[in-house]
Amino acid sequence: MGTERELKFDLGPGAPVDVDDDVAAAGPARSATLVAEYWDTPSGRLRAWGVTVRHRHASDGSEDGWTVKVPVPADAKGTPGARSRVEIDVPGDPSTPPARVVEVVTGLAAHEHLERVARLTTVRTSTELARPGGRPGHEPGARIDRDEVTVEVDGRTDRFHQLEVESTGDDELLDAIAGWAGDAGLTPSAAANKLEQALGPGRPSAPDPVALRRRSSLHDVLRAAVVGPVRTLVAHDPLLRDDLSRVPTVGAGIAGAAPADQEPWQPEVEVVHHARVATRRLRSDLRSLRPFLDRPRIDHVRAELQWFGRLLGDLRDAQVLRQRLRPWGRTHPFVARLDQQLALHGRRLASAMGGDRYRALVEELLDAASDLPVREGVDTSVRARDALQDRNRWAWRRLRDAATEAGEAPGGTAAADEAVHEVRKAAKRARYLAELSAPVLGHDARRAASRLEDLQDLLGSRQDAVALQRWIERYVTVEGSGLDAPTAFRAGELHMAARLDPARTQDWHPVWDRARKRRPSTW
Secondary structure, three states: OEEEEEEEEEEOOOOOOOOOOOOOEEEEEEEEEEEEEEEEOOOOHHHHOOOEEEEEEEOOOOOEEEEEEEEEOOOOOOOOOOEEEEEEEEOOOOOOOOHHHHHHHHHHHOOOOOEEEEEEEEEEEEEEEEOOOOOEOOEOOEEEEEEEEEEEEOOEEEEEEEEEEEEOOOHHHHHHHHHHHHHOOOEEOOOOOHHHHHHOOOOOOOOOOOOOOOOOEHHHHHHHHHHHHHHHHHHHOHHHOOOHHHOOOHHHOOOOOOOOOOOOOOOOHHHHHHHHHHHHHHHHHHHHOHHHEOHHHHHHHHHHHHHHHHHHHHHHHHHHHHHHOHHHOOOOHHHHHHHHHHHHHHHHHHHHHOOHHHHHHHHHHHHHHHOOOEOOOOOOOOEOHHHHHHHHHHHHHHHHHHHHHHHHOOOOOHHHHHHHHHHHHHHHHHHHHHHHHHHHHOHHHHHHHHHHHHHHHHHHHHHHHHHHHHHHHHHHHHHHHHOOHHHHHHHHHHHHHHHOOHHHHOOOHHHHHHHHOOOHHHO
Protein backbone atom coordinates (compact mmCIF):
# COMPACT_ATOMS: atom_id res chain seq x y z
CA MET A 1 0.00 0.00 0.00
CA GLY A 2 1.22 3.48 -0.79
CA THR A 3 0.01 7.02 -1.39
CA GLU A 4 0.46 8.78 -4.72
CA ARG A 5 0.46 12.55 -5.20
CA GLU A 6 0.00 13.67 -8.77
CA LEU A 7 -1.06 16.40 -11.15
CA LYS A 8 -3.16 15.66 -14.24
CA PHE A 9 -3.46 17.77 -17.39
CA ASP A 10 -5.47 17.35 -20.58
CA LEU A 11 -3.37 17.45 -23.76
CA GLY A 12 -3.95 17.80 -27.43
CA PRO A 13 -2.15 15.34 -29.73
CA GLY A 14 1.46 16.38 -30.24
CA ALA A 15 1.43 19.10 -27.58
CA PRO A 16 4.98 19.86 -26.26
CA VAL A 17 5.58 18.77 -22.67
CA ASP A 18 9.30 19.26 -22.12
CA VAL A 19 10.02 20.60 -18.62
CA ASP A 20 12.35 23.61 -18.53
CA ASP A 21 15.93 22.83 -17.45
CA ASP A 22 15.76 25.43 -14.68
CA VAL A 23 12.78 23.58 -13.16
CA ALA A 24 13.99 19.97 -13.30
CA ALA A 25 16.64 17.70 -14.75
CA ALA A 26 15.18 14.99 -16.96
CA GLY A 27 16.40 11.43 -17.45
CA PRO A 28 15.98 9.26 -20.54
CA ALA A 29 12.45 8.54 -21.75
CA ARG A 30 11.07 5.00 -21.64
CA SER A 31 7.86 3.63 -23.06
CA ALA A 32 5.39 0.91 -22.09
CA THR A 33 1.88 -0.17 -23.00
CA LEU A 34 -0.57 -0.59 -20.12
CA VAL A 35 -3.76 -2.61 -20.57
CA ALA A 36 -6.28 -2.04 -17.78
CA GLU A 37 -9.70 -3.59 -17.17
CA TYR A 38 -11.78 -1.32 -14.91
CA TRP A 39 -14.60 -2.61 -12.69
CA ASP A 40 -17.47 -0.68 -11.10
CA THR A 41 -21.12 -1.12 -10.18
CA PRO A 42 -23.71 -0.70 -12.96
CA SER A 43 -24.58 2.78 -11.68
CA GLY A 44 -20.95 3.84 -11.29
CA ARG A 45 -21.02 4.12 -7.52
CA LEU A 46 -17.27 3.70 -7.11
CA ARG A 47 -16.15 6.38 -9.53
CA ALA A 48 -18.83 8.72 -8.15
CA TRP A 49 -16.65 8.75 -5.02
CA GLY A 50 -13.37 8.89 -6.96
CA VAL A 51 -12.58 5.22 -6.21
CA THR A 52 -11.27 2.96 -8.97
CA VAL A 53 -10.80 -0.80 -9.18
CA ARG A 54 -8.71 -2.20 -12.01
CA HIS A 55 -6.53 -5.04 -13.17
CA ARG A 56 -3.57 -3.74 -15.19
CA HIS A 57 -0.78 -5.42 -17.11
CA ALA A 58 2.30 -3.54 -18.31
CA SER A 59 4.29 -4.62 -21.35
CA ASP A 60 7.57 -4.01 -19.52
CA GLY A 61 6.58 -6.32 -16.64
CA SER A 62 6.34 -3.50 -14.09
CA GLU A 63 2.67 -4.24 -13.34
CA ASP A 64 0.41 -7.27 -13.40
CA GLY A 65 -2.26 -7.24 -10.74
CA TRP A 66 -5.22 -5.52 -9.11
CA THR A 67 -5.18 -2.00 -7.70
CA VAL A 68 -7.78 -0.13 -5.69
CA LYS A 69 -7.27 3.63 -5.55
CA VAL A 70 -9.01 5.67 -2.87
CA PRO A 71 -8.87 9.49 -2.84
CA VAL A 72 -7.39 11.27 0.15
CA PRO A 73 -8.92 14.61 1.21
CA ALA A 74 -6.94 17.54 -0.18
CA ASP A 75 -4.42 19.22 2.10
CA ALA A 76 -4.88 23.00 2.15
CA LYS A 77 -1.09 23.37 2.39
CA GLY A 78 -0.35 20.94 -0.44
CA THR A 79 0.46 21.54 -4.08
CA PRO A 80 -2.42 23.42 -5.77
CA GLY A 81 -4.29 21.08 -8.08
CA ALA A 82 -2.53 17.96 -6.79
CA ARG A 83 -4.57 14.87 -6.03
CA SER A 84 -3.60 12.26 -3.45
CA ARG A 85 -4.81 8.66 -3.52
CA VAL A 86 -4.11 5.60 -1.44
CA GLU A 87 -3.09 2.69 -3.67
CA ILE A 88 -3.88 -0.83 -2.50
CA ASP A 89 -2.26 -3.55 -4.62
CA VAL A 90 -3.61 -7.10 -4.59
CA PRO A 91 -2.43 -10.06 -6.70
CA GLY A 92 -5.03 -12.09 -8.51
CA ASP A 93 -6.43 -13.51 -11.70
CA PRO A 94 -7.68 -10.81 -14.12
CA SER A 95 -10.99 -12.56 -14.78
CA THR A 96 -12.67 -11.51 -11.53
CA PRO A 97 -11.82 -9.20 -8.58
CA PRO A 98 -10.24 -11.05 -5.64
CA ALA A 99 -12.15 -11.23 -2.37
CA ARG A 100 -9.78 -8.68 -0.84
CA VAL A 101 -10.66 -6.14 -3.51
CA VAL A 102 -14.38 -6.72 -3.07
CA GLU A 103 -14.03 -6.23 0.70
CA VAL A 104 -12.37 -2.84 0.22
CA VAL A 105 -15.29 -1.39 -1.74
CA THR A 106 -18.17 -3.30 -0.17
CA GLY A 107 -19.48 -0.22 1.64
CA LEU A 108 -19.61 1.86 -1.52
CA ALA A 109 -21.06 -0.89 -3.67
CA ALA A 110 -23.57 -2.04 -1.01
CA HIS A 111 -25.94 -4.45 -2.81
CA GLU A 112 -24.81 -3.61 -6.33
CA HIS A 113 -22.47 -6.11 -7.94
CA LEU A 114 -19.15 -5.30 -9.58
CA GLU A 115 -18.83 -5.67 -13.33
CA ARG A 116 -16.26 -4.93 -16.01
CA VAL A 117 -17.08 -1.43 -17.34
CA ALA A 118 -14.18 -0.41 -19.60
CA ARG A 119 -10.85 -1.43 -21.09
CA LEU A 120 -8.23 1.32 -21.24
CA THR A 121 -5.05 0.79 -23.24
CA THR A 122 -2.42 3.41 -22.46
CA VAL A 123 0.72 4.02 -24.44
CA ARG A 124 2.89 5.75 -21.86
CA THR A 125 6.15 7.63 -22.29
CA SER A 126 7.75 8.23 -18.89
CA THR A 127 10.60 10.49 -17.85
CA GLU A 128 12.20 10.64 -14.41
CA LEU A 129 12.77 14.14 -13.06
CA ALA A 130 15.04 15.52 -10.35
CA ARG A 131 15.96 18.95 -9.10
CA PRO A 132 18.25 20.95 -11.41
CA GLY A 133 21.72 19.42 -11.12
CA GLY A 134 20.34 16.20 -9.62
CA ARG A 135 20.35 12.69 -11.04
CA PRO A 136 16.92 11.43 -12.18
CA GLY A 137 16.26 7.95 -10.88
CA HIS A 138 18.95 8.20 -8.22
CA GLU A 139 17.53 11.01 -6.10
CA PRO A 140 13.98 11.62 -4.83
CA GLY A 141 12.10 13.54 -7.47
CA ALA A 142 9.08 13.20 -9.73
CA ARG A 143 7.98 11.37 -12.86
CA ILE A 144 6.23 12.85 -15.87
CA ASP A 145 4.06 10.52 -17.97
CA ARG A 146 2.65 11.37 -21.35
CA ASP A 147 -0.31 9.05 -21.97
CA GLU A 148 -2.20 8.27 -25.14
CA VAL A 149 -5.30 6.42 -23.94
CA THR A 150 -7.63 4.26 -26.03
CA VAL A 151 -11.00 3.56 -24.41
CA GLU A 152 -13.12 0.54 -25.33
CA VAL A 153 -16.66 0.49 -23.93
CA ASP A 154 -19.56 -1.55 -25.31
CA GLY A 155 -18.00 -1.86 -28.75
CA ARG A 156 -17.16 1.82 -29.18
CA THR A 157 -13.67 3.28 -29.17
CA ASP A 158 -12.49 6.70 -28.06
CA ARG A 159 -9.13 8.35 -27.41
CA PHE A 160 -7.71 11.12 -25.24
CA HIS A 161 -4.26 12.40 -24.31
CA GLN A 162 -3.19 13.23 -20.79
CA LEU A 163 -0.11 14.36 -18.91
CA GLU A 164 0.50 13.04 -15.40
CA VAL A 165 3.15 14.31 -13.01
CA GLU A 166 3.64 12.17 -9.91
CA SER A 167 5.88 12.86 -6.94
CA THR A 168 8.39 10.07 -6.33
CA GLY A 169 9.67 11.57 -3.10
CA ASP A 170 10.25 15.30 -3.66
CA ASP A 171 7.02 17.22 -3.07
CA GLU A 172 8.80 20.55 -3.45
CA LEU A 173 9.78 19.54 -6.97
CA LEU A 174 6.10 18.74 -7.61
CA ASP A 175 5.30 22.30 -6.48
CA ALA A 176 7.86 23.68 -8.94
CA ILE A 177 6.46 21.59 -11.80
CA ALA A 178 2.94 22.78 -10.97
CA GLY A 179 4.20 26.34 -11.38
CA TRP A 180 5.84 25.44 -14.70
CA ALA A 181 2.63 23.82 -15.93
CA GLY A 182 0.66 26.93 -15.07
CA ASP A 183 3.12 29.17 -16.92
CA ALA A 184 3.01 26.79 -19.90
CA GLY A 185 -0.78 27.10 -20.06
CA LEU A 186 -1.52 23.43 -19.48
CA THR A 187 -5.16 22.65 -18.72
CA PRO A 188 -5.75 20.79 -15.43
CA SER A 189 -7.92 17.75 -15.97
CA ALA A 190 -11.41 18.10 -14.55
CA ALA A 191 -11.73 14.33 -14.21
CA ALA A 192 -10.46 12.72 -11.01
CA ASN A 193 -9.06 9.71 -12.85
CA LYS A 194 -8.84 8.07 -16.27
CA LEU A 195 -12.06 6.09 -15.82
CA GLU A 196 -14.03 9.25 -15.08
CA GLN A 197 -12.37 10.87 -18.10
CA ALA A 198 -13.56 7.95 -20.22
CA LEU A 199 -17.07 7.37 -18.84
CA GLY A 200 -17.95 10.57 -17.02
CA PRO A 201 -18.88 10.73 -13.34
CA GLY A 202 -20.92 7.91 -11.89
CA ARG A 203 -24.24 8.33 -10.17
CA PRO A 204 -23.62 9.36 -6.56
CA SER A 205 -24.90 6.84 -4.08
CA ALA A 206 -25.92 9.73 -1.83
CA PRO A 207 -27.21 13.14 -2.98
CA ASP A 208 -25.18 16.29 -2.61
CA PRO A 209 -25.42 17.99 0.80
CA VAL A 210 -27.70 20.98 1.13
CA ALA A 211 -26.45 24.38 2.31
CA LEU A 212 -28.75 25.65 5.06
CA ARG A 213 -29.74 29.32 5.37
CA ARG A 214 -31.85 31.50 7.63
CA ARG A 215 -35.03 30.77 5.70
CA SER A 216 -34.38 27.06 5.06
CA SER A 217 -37.35 24.73 5.21
CA LEU A 218 -37.77 21.82 7.58
CA HIS A 219 -37.23 19.51 4.60
CA ASP A 220 -33.82 21.07 3.96
CA VAL A 221 -32.83 20.65 7.60
CA LEU A 222 -33.90 17.01 7.67
CA ARG A 223 -31.99 16.39 4.47
CA ALA A 224 -28.86 18.08 5.83
CA ALA A 225 -29.08 16.04 9.02
CA VAL A 226 -29.15 12.76 7.07
CA VAL A 227 -27.11 13.41 3.93
CA GLY A 228 -24.05 14.99 5.56
CA PRO A 229 -23.19 12.16 7.98
CA VAL A 230 -24.09 9.47 5.44
CA ARG A 231 -21.71 10.98 2.88
CA THR A 232 -18.96 11.21 5.51
CA LEU A 233 -19.45 7.63 6.62
CA VAL A 234 -19.51 6.19 3.12
CA ALA A 235 -16.58 8.32 1.96
CA HIS A 236 -14.41 7.00 4.79
CA ASP A 237 -15.59 3.42 4.51
CA PRO A 238 -13.01 2.07 2.02
CA LEU A 239 -10.16 3.72 3.87
CA LEU A 240 -10.88 1.51 6.87
CA ARG A 241 -9.08 -1.30 5.02
CA ASP A 242 -5.85 0.60 4.62
CA ASP A 243 -3.56 -2.42 4.89
CA LEU A 244 -5.04 -5.54 3.36
CA SER A 245 -2.01 -7.64 4.26
CA ARG A 246 -3.17 -7.62 7.88
CA VAL A 247 -6.95 -7.86 7.46
CA PRO A 248 -8.33 -11.40 7.62
CA THR A 249 -10.73 -12.46 4.90
CA VAL A 250 -14.39 -12.57 5.79
CA GLY A 251 -14.44 -16.35 5.57
CA ALA A 252 -11.73 -16.54 8.23
CA GLY A 253 -14.12 -15.09 10.78
CA ILE A 254 -12.65 -13.57 13.94
CA ALA A 255 -11.06 -16.65 15.44
CA GLY A 256 -7.34 -17.16 15.59
CA ALA A 257 -4.51 -14.83 16.46
CA ALA A 258 -2.30 -12.80 14.17
CA PRO A 259 1.29 -14.01 13.68
CA ALA A 260 3.57 -13.13 16.58
CA ASP A 261 5.76 -10.86 14.46
CA GLN A 262 2.80 -8.96 12.99
CA GLU A 263 1.31 -5.73 14.32
CA PRO A 264 -2.41 -5.93 15.11
CA TRP A 265 -4.54 -4.52 12.31
CA GLN A 266 -5.53 -0.93 12.94
CA PRO A 267 -7.13 1.36 10.38
CA GLU A 268 -5.85 4.93 10.33
CA VAL A 269 -6.81 6.63 13.58
CA GLU A 270 -8.33 9.62 11.77
CA VAL A 271 -10.38 7.34 9.54
CA VAL A 272 -11.87 5.54 12.53
CA HIS A 273 -12.49 8.91 14.18
CA HIS A 274 -14.36 10.35 11.17
CA ALA A 275 -16.43 7.22 10.67
CA ARG A 276 -17.28 7.03 14.36
CA VAL A 277 -18.23 10.71 14.57
CA ALA A 278 -20.41 10.40 11.46
CA THR A 279 -22.15 7.38 12.97
CA ARG A 280 -22.69 9.16 16.28
CA ARG A 281 -23.85 12.41 14.68
CA LEU A 282 -26.37 10.69 12.44
CA ARG A 283 -27.73 8.58 15.26
CA SER A 284 -27.97 11.62 17.52
CA ASP A 285 -29.65 13.90 14.98
CA LEU A 286 -32.14 11.21 14.01
CA ARG A 287 -33.13 10.99 17.68
CA SER A 288 -33.35 14.78 18.05
CA LEU A 289 -35.51 15.13 14.92
CA ARG A 290 -37.56 12.01 15.60
CA PRO A 291 -40.94 13.85 15.88
CA PHE A 292 -40.74 14.62 12.15
CA LEU A 293 -39.56 11.22 10.94
CA ASP A 294 -41.02 7.77 10.33
CA ARG A 295 -40.32 6.31 13.76
CA PRO A 296 -40.23 2.56 13.02
CA ARG A 297 -37.84 3.09 10.12
CA ILE A 298 -35.67 5.56 12.01
CA ASP A 299 -35.54 3.44 15.16
CA HIS A 300 -34.31 0.49 13.10
CA VAL A 301 -31.62 2.60 11.45
CA ARG A 302 -30.51 3.96 14.82
CA ALA A 303 -30.26 0.44 16.24
CA GLU A 304 -28.08 -0.67 13.32
CA LEU A 305 -25.95 2.47 13.64
CA GLN A 306 -25.49 1.64 17.31
CA TRP A 307 -24.25 -1.84 16.35
CA PHE A 308 -21.74 -0.49 13.85
CA GLY A 309 -20.74 2.41 16.09
CA ARG A 310 -19.98 -0.01 18.90
CA LEU A 311 -17.58 -1.90 16.63
CA LEU A 312 -15.82 1.35 15.74
CA GLY A 313 -15.90 2.49 19.35
CA ASP A 314 -14.34 -0.69 20.72
CA LEU A 315 -11.46 -0.33 18.28
CA ARG A 316 -11.06 3.40 18.89
CA ASP A 317 -11.10 3.02 22.67
CA ALA A 318 -8.43 0.31 22.47
CA GLN A 319 -6.35 2.59 20.23
CA VAL A 320 -6.54 5.36 22.85
CA LEU A 321 -5.44 3.00 25.64
CA ARG A 322 -2.65 1.64 23.46
CA GLN A 323 -1.38 5.16 22.88
CA ARG A 324 -1.24 5.74 26.64
CA LEU A 325 0.78 2.56 27.11
CA ARG A 326 3.13 3.14 24.17
CA PRO A 327 6.11 4.17 26.38
CA TRP A 328 6.03 0.74 28.05
CA GLY A 329 7.11 -1.11 24.90
CA ARG A 330 5.54 -4.10 23.20
CA THR A 331 6.63 -6.84 25.57
CA HIS A 332 5.03 -5.60 28.78
CA PRO A 333 2.12 -7.85 29.84
CA PHE A 334 -0.34 -4.93 29.78
CA VAL A 335 0.65 -3.96 26.24
CA ALA A 336 0.64 -7.57 25.03
CA ARG A 337 -2.89 -8.05 26.35
CA LEU A 338 -4.05 -4.79 24.79
CA ASP A 339 -2.52 -5.76 21.45
CA GLN A 340 -4.53 -8.98 21.58
CA GLN A 341 -7.68 -6.93 22.12
CA LEU A 342 -6.77 -4.58 19.29
CA ALA A 343 -6.32 -7.51 16.94
CA LEU A 344 -9.66 -8.98 18.05
CA HIS A 345 -11.52 -5.69 17.54
CA GLY A 346 -9.89 -5.32 14.13
CA ARG A 347 -10.98 -8.80 13.08
CA ARG A 348 -14.51 -8.16 14.31
CA LEU A 349 -14.74 -4.91 12.37
CA ALA A 350 -13.28 -6.48 9.21
CA SER A 351 -15.64 -9.43 9.44
CA ALA A 352 -18.68 -7.22 10.02
CA MET A 353 -17.86 -4.88 7.16
CA GLY A 354 -17.71 -7.79 4.75
CA GLY A 355 -21.06 -9.17 5.86
CA ASP A 356 -24.64 -8.75 4.72
CA ARG A 357 -25.67 -6.78 7.80
CA TYR A 358 -23.24 -3.97 7.07
CA ARG A 359 -24.14 -3.88 3.37
CA ALA A 360 -27.81 -3.72 4.31
CA LEU A 361 -27.09 -0.83 6.69
CA VAL A 362 -25.24 1.14 4.01
CA GLU A 363 -28.04 0.52 1.51
CA GLU A 364 -30.63 1.67 4.04
CA LEU A 365 -28.64 4.82 4.81
CA LEU A 366 -28.29 5.66 1.14
CA ASP A 367 -32.02 5.10 0.63
CA ALA A 368 -32.79 7.40 3.57
CA ALA A 369 -30.48 10.08 2.15
CA SER A 370 -32.19 9.90 -1.24
CA ASP A 371 -35.76 9.53 0.04
CA LEU A 372 -36.19 11.13 3.45
CA PRO A 373 -38.23 8.97 5.84
CA VAL A 374 -40.65 11.76 6.79
CA ARG A 375 -43.51 10.90 9.12
CA GLU A 376 -46.93 10.95 7.49
CA GLY A 377 -48.76 14.22 8.04
CA VAL A 378 -45.65 16.34 8.72
CA ASP A 379 -45.47 19.47 6.56
CA THR A 380 -41.78 19.81 5.74
CA SER A 381 -42.28 22.84 3.49
CA VAL A 382 -42.57 25.20 6.48
CA ARG A 383 -39.62 27.26 7.67
CA ALA A 384 -37.47 25.27 10.07
CA ARG A 385 -36.82 28.00 12.64
CA ASP A 386 -39.64 27.23 15.08
CA ALA A 387 -39.12 23.47 14.92
CA LEU A 388 -35.37 23.83 15.56
CA GLN A 389 -35.88 26.18 18.50
CA ASP A 390 -38.26 23.66 20.06
CA ARG A 391 -35.90 20.71 19.54
CA ASN A 392 -32.91 22.60 20.90
CA ARG A 393 -34.83 23.46 24.05
CA TRP A 394 -35.67 19.75 24.38
CA ALA A 395 -32.00 18.76 24.03
CA TRP A 396 -30.88 21.33 26.60
CA ARG A 397 -33.50 20.19 29.12
CA ARG A 398 -32.10 16.68 28.88
CA LEU A 399 -28.58 18.03 29.35
CA ARG A 400 -29.61 20.10 32.35
CA ASP A 401 -31.31 17.09 33.97
CA ALA A 402 -28.24 14.91 33.36
CA ALA A 403 -25.97 17.56 34.90
CA THR A 404 -28.23 17.81 37.95
CA GLU A 405 -28.19 14.04 38.48
CA ALA A 406 -24.41 13.92 38.09
CA GLY A 407 -24.04 16.67 40.68
CA GLU A 408 -26.04 14.61 43.17
CA ALA A 409 -24.08 11.35 42.63
CA PRO A 410 -21.55 10.37 45.34
CA GLY A 411 -18.11 11.53 44.24
CA GLY A 412 -15.44 9.01 43.30
CA THR A 413 -17.88 6.16 42.70
CA ALA A 414 -18.69 4.14 39.62
CA ALA A 415 -22.19 5.60 39.77
CA ALA A 416 -20.71 9.11 39.58
CA ASP A 417 -18.58 8.14 36.60
CA GLU A 418 -21.63 6.77 34.82
CA ALA A 419 -23.65 9.89 35.64
CA VAL A 420 -20.93 12.18 34.25
CA HIS A 421 -20.75 10.00 31.16
CA GLU A 422 -24.47 10.64 30.66
CA VAL A 423 -23.74 14.38 30.82
CA ARG A 424 -21.16 13.91 28.08
CA LYS A 425 -23.66 12.09 25.86
CA ALA A 426 -26.33 14.74 26.45
CA ALA A 427 -23.82 17.52 25.71
CA LYS A 428 -22.87 15.79 22.48
CA ARG A 429 -26.49 15.57 21.35
CA ALA A 430 -27.15 19.20 22.20
CA ARG A 431 -23.96 20.25 20.43
CA TYR A 432 -24.72 18.33 17.24
CA LEU A 433 -28.21 19.80 17.11
CA ALA A 434 -26.90 23.33 17.74
CA GLU A 435 -24.34 22.91 14.94
CA LEU A 436 -27.05 21.70 12.58
CA SER A 437 -29.28 24.63 13.60
CA ALA A 438 -26.64 27.38 13.45
CA PRO A 439 -27.14 28.38 9.77
CA VAL A 440 -30.86 28.82 10.52
CA LEU A 441 -30.81 30.18 14.08
CA GLY A 442 -27.66 32.28 13.82
CA HIS A 443 -24.48 33.03 15.74
CA ASP A 444 -25.93 32.34 19.19
CA ALA A 445 -26.49 28.68 18.25
CA ARG A 446 -22.95 28.48 16.87
CA ARG A 447 -21.47 29.96 20.06
CA ALA A 448 -23.54 27.55 22.15
CA ALA A 449 -22.20 24.64 20.09
CA SER A 450 -18.65 25.85 20.73
CA ARG A 451 -19.24 25.96 24.50
CA LEU A 452 -20.77 22.50 24.38
CA GLU A 453 -17.79 21.21 22.43
CA ASP A 454 -15.52 22.44 25.25
CA LEU A 455 -17.64 20.53 27.76
CA GLN A 456 -17.71 17.42 25.58
CA ASP A 457 -13.91 17.50 25.09
CA LEU A 458 -13.28 17.85 28.83
CA LEU A 459 -15.62 15.01 29.69
CA GLY A 460 -14.16 12.93 26.85
CA SER A 461 -10.67 13.22 28.32
CA ARG A 462 -12.14 12.32 31.70
CA GLN A 463 -13.80 9.25 30.19
CA ASP A 464 -10.48 8.14 28.66
CA ALA A 465 -8.90 8.18 32.12
CA VAL A 466 -11.86 6.29 33.57
CA ALA A 467 -11.60 3.73 30.76
CA LEU A 468 -7.93 3.11 31.57
CA GLN A 469 -8.76 2.69 35.26
CA ARG A 470 -11.53 0.21 34.48
CA TRP A 471 -9.32 -1.69 32.02
CA ILE A 472 -6.62 -2.18 34.67
CA GLU A 473 -9.26 -3.38 37.13
CA ARG A 474 -10.51 -5.97 34.61
CA TYR A 475 -6.95 -7.05 33.82
CA VAL A 476 -6.17 -7.66 37.49
CA THR A 477 -9.46 -9.48 38.00
CA VAL A 478 -8.81 -11.82 35.07
CA GLU A 479 -5.18 -12.52 35.97
CA GLY A 480 -5.90 -12.85 39.70
CA SER A 481 -3.28 -14.75 41.69
CA GLY A 482 -1.27 -15.38 38.53
CA LEU A 483 0.11 -11.84 38.59
CA ASP A 484 3.79 -11.63 39.45
CA ALA A 485 4.88 -8.98 41.95
CA PRO A 486 6.39 -6.45 39.44
CA THR A 487 3.31 -6.58 37.21
CA ALA A 488 0.97 -6.25 40.19
CA PHE A 489 2.96 -3.23 41.38
CA ARG A 490 2.80 -1.59 37.94
CA ALA A 491 -0.93 -2.30 37.78
CA GLY A 492 -1.46 -0.49 41.06
CA GLU A 493 0.77 2.35 39.91
CA LEU A 494 -1.11 2.74 36.63
CA HIS A 495 -4.48 2.49 38.36
CA MET A 496 -3.53 5.26 40.76
CA ALA A 497 -2.21 7.40 37.90
CA ALA A 498 -5.53 7.01 36.10
CA ARG A 499 -7.46 7.97 39.24
CA LEU A 500 -5.31 11.08 39.71
CA ASP A 501 -5.25 12.02 36.02
CA PRO A 502 -5.95 15.80 35.78
CA ALA A 503 -8.73 15.10 33.29
CA ARG A 504 -10.23 12.69 35.86
CA THR A 505 -10.05 15.06 38.81
CA GLN A 506 -10.78 18.41 37.13
CA ASP A 507 -14.09 19.95 38.10
CA TRP A 508 -16.26 20.08 34.98
CA HIS A 509 -18.94 22.28 36.51
CA PRO A 510 -17.30 25.64 35.59
CA VAL A 511 -17.21 24.57 31.94
CA TRP A 512 -20.85 23.53 32.19
CA ASP A 513 -21.73 26.85 33.82
CA ARG A 514 -20.17 28.72 30.87
CA ALA A 515 -22.07 26.55 28.41
CA ARG A 516 -25.34 26.98 30.30
CA LYS A 517 -25.20 30.75 29.73
CA ARG A 518 -25.66 30.02 26.00
CA ARG A 519 -28.84 27.94 26.42
CA PRO A 520 -31.50 28.25 23.68
CA SER A 521 -33.72 30.60 25.69
CA THR A 522 -31.00 33.24 25.20
CA TRP A 523 -30.74 32.80 21.43
